[in-house]
Amino acid sequence: MPGGADSVKVAVRVRPFNQREKNAGSGCIISMKGDSTTIKNPENSSTKIFSFDYSYWSHDGCRENEDGVFIPNSESSNYTDQRRVFQDLGQGVLDNAWQGYNAALFAYGQTGSGKSYSMIGYGPNKGIVPITCEELFKAIETNKENQKQLQVSFSMLEIYNERVKDLLVKGKQSSEGLKIRQNPQAGFYVDGLKNVPVSSYKEIEKLMEQGTVNRTTASTNMNATSSRSHMVITIRFNQVIRNAGGESNTRSSDINLVDLAGSERADSTGATGDRLKEGSAINQSLSTLGNVISALADIAGGKKNVLVPYRNSVLTKLLQSALGGNSRTIMIAALSPADINYDETLSTLRYADRAKKIQNKAIVNESPTDRLIRELKEENARLMAALGKGGSKTDNSGELQRLLRENESKMSDINKTWEQRLEEARKEWERGHGGLEHEEEQAEWRTFPYFTNINEDTQLSGVVKLSLHVGETLFGRSTSATYSIRGLGIQEKHALITNSGSRVTLEPVNESKIYVNGVKLKSKEELHHLSRIKFGSSCLYLYVGQVNDRKPNDEKVYDYDFFMAELAEHRGVAIDLQTPRVNESMENLKSYVVFQDFMDLLPQISEANAISLELDKGMNFQAEIKTQASHDSQQQQGTKEVQIKATNEKTKKVWVWSREKFLHRKDLMEEMYCKYMDGEILPKSRDKDPFWDPVEDMFLGSCHVMLQSLTYCVETDEHFTLHNYHGKEEAVMKVRIFPLDEKGHYLGEESIVEPRELLGKPFSYEISIPECMGVRWCSEERSRGVYCKVLLDNQQPVKSQTVWGKSYCDFNLKYQVKEKKVRQEFIDYLQTHSLVVELWGSQVNEEDQIHHTFSGNGVNGNSDDVLSQMKNKEYEIERLNEDINLLKKENFNLKKKLDKQQTQLDMKKHRRAKGVSSAPPVASGDIGLDADLAQALRVFFKDMKAVQGQISELKDFVKMSRNGSSDNGNLKQSLGKQEVKLQDVENKMSGCVASLKDSVTNTLRKAKR
Ligand SMILES: Nc1ncnc2c1ncn2[C@@H]1O[C@H](COP(=O)(O)OP(=O)(O)OP(=O)(O)O)[C@@H](O)[C@H]1O
């Protein structure tokens, strides 16, 4: 349809299950019939139907032929193989190129959905790009005419973090990347991008191989995986046609082939609810692409005055002609078939549905070659004139000179014969890569053991092979290392490998971070064939041993997922989360999704920690599984989700981030790190710091108190253990619930009633929370505070006062609930629900913080510093004294309880001796000590230990300060006093603990007798 409107053609393709999805026992939620694709919601089985130009079923129904190529397994199979995709899509691109139309083909979809498989392919299953190139050269061979010269050139670039990198340039490039410029004829283009003339498919294959190696090296260096970067390959095809009169016409076509970053990076939902609203540059191109597509779809739908935001990102600038411009464009939307990816797959389908509405206007690019030269000459003259007029002083003279140089180089290209240009390109390739040398490199890993890289992106795994010659091989940042590797957590000299000829050993240098088969390497160790190695935070290698040990395809199992699972397992990650899916229940499905989220977060977290360390941010991140059950009054099994605990190791402040927020912040951290690596000065302001957040209150734990006994008018007066999200004990809380009479007085035990007796009468009760013990949150860090919150359904939560810096807190919270007239529903409610008591941690703003944590620096600092630290320590001692008094009180209560127990026991024994039958036997675990009391004692001793730890820390500090302040008499005297005071506190404490221990031992001894 030359000159008319061309809709963007859209194809969707669904791939087979991957190993992860198989492990999860995934169900397939995609079905296809003709051109329509149906997706089923696994939660409620509802379906949505979409129709596209092509719907490709590549999920099953295939077999591998003798060449390793996947083909349909029978006549009736609807499996779509690579060849068929090329025939439908690639052939069209080629035909267009021959006619002089620009063409673009881009692949969209979530990470691992099959974009690169369709575009580039794997091994013998070549994708559209190589087949198109191969077919182009085949066609050139059969179209060789004297009057026609056919020229093909190739370029390959990557966009990461809004920077363009030329993948055909070996070695380091400017950190800012190549510039995007615009000119009226060509639109946006990449200035200085290598455009290599090629004369055969073989040459393209070599260039692509080199481009992939460059991409892989960059990805380990910059910590950017391909799932976060975009790759654009451009094939420029010129046909120079000479007519009988000797004049020539140039028909040209640019074929842009784009492998996009994983689509899950496109939405910036992580930013919602986050203080840092702006998205990171890492996702800018992809989210802008989405906006461009939406705007173009709106325009196609008749909407007026829509601005298409091409200029907002590098990718959309470069794809401007492909989207809504002079190009015939195809989009392949790659789909995962698995139920666990439902949300992402649905969003890909919606995206594809919008893209198909876009209207382009492709025109044949053909003009007389002479005219091109004339235009360039005219442009040159204009530029010279402009330069002459303004002299060299004008602001834009640099830019004019650059344009002049660019023009001259274009003219010189035109003046050269195509053969000359090919020859130049061949020579340059040999200079850069050395034909022979490259062959030798290949041969080396065939004879020596080697390391091969493992990447999250299968396309980039196994691309780099680093041979380990006999003797020593050094890995590290240093340029003098045998293999210079950069990346998070990599030291100047990181790892030393010694190959004796028969044995290969690996040794960390200066306690560098190395993991072998998931375990941290402490000293020299022998490597065995297929050992899994991790250097720093993200450099993964598989060790391939001596030639005799290798078996065909034995490396295949050790992919990125294997590495991650192994590392996680050795870190004690709860693999039990991976609930096997016996049936298709949603619970299991969700649990598996949480498990996968957790596993996917681990490498991200380890990178975030490494960035924090390198940028000296002092933050530590940890993934945790949060269960909602702790907030639910019916204690139902709540949904689980992954959350990230962020701790400032210096100030001990803690934050909890959602997965989305963490990923958003992680992108910003990465961006910050890239800037740092490029030598930029990082802004000091907190406002834009992804590591910083204002302090917030933390959920520490909760307990459930059954309300059932109220229906019998029986009081509850017990200690409850508060558990955090992960089931760990956080503190012990005393909770009392008393039924009240009409006047608001406590009802005694004699008032026990049957629930139905309450019907129709008014009823009220009091919830009282007098105290809480063993608050770990505060004993870990004295600048923190706690408060509790009482949650009753249909009522506003009731909050206690905040108690600061004490592990034993007096809350004195009292709250009355009144029911005017008791109905059956009210009784039912009390019988089935519980009261939820939550404990929340408060943290002081850094500005308000009076407390400073112990730091040895102060000792050698000036005496003002030491004095202010001493003040804080004095304040801490006071707090400790207060704590001791409260602990004494608790000690006294415990003793009283012990005495009561003792008396009961004595009575029981007495009765038994007299042959009087007693109440049902006590459960064996409760002999001599009831469970609550045992628990309370445990907490008490734990508390004491924490306090003792603090005292000894204080003593150390005082001693150090005293030794360090020899020239300050007053200070020395004051420190001496402090030391005496501390000794006193310690003695009191020890006495206290010893006396309680004695009492407990006595009671237990008596109970056993
Ligand atoms: N149609 C298919 N047939 C067989 N295997 C496939 C198909 N599509 C994808 N795969 C396999 O799925 C895995 C992931 O595919 P691929 O690397 O193409 O994903 P991607 O979308 O490019 O991911 P990323 O965003 O990480 O680059 C590969 O191992 C690939 O071999």
Ligand SMILES: [Mg+2]
């Ligand atoms: Mg890919």
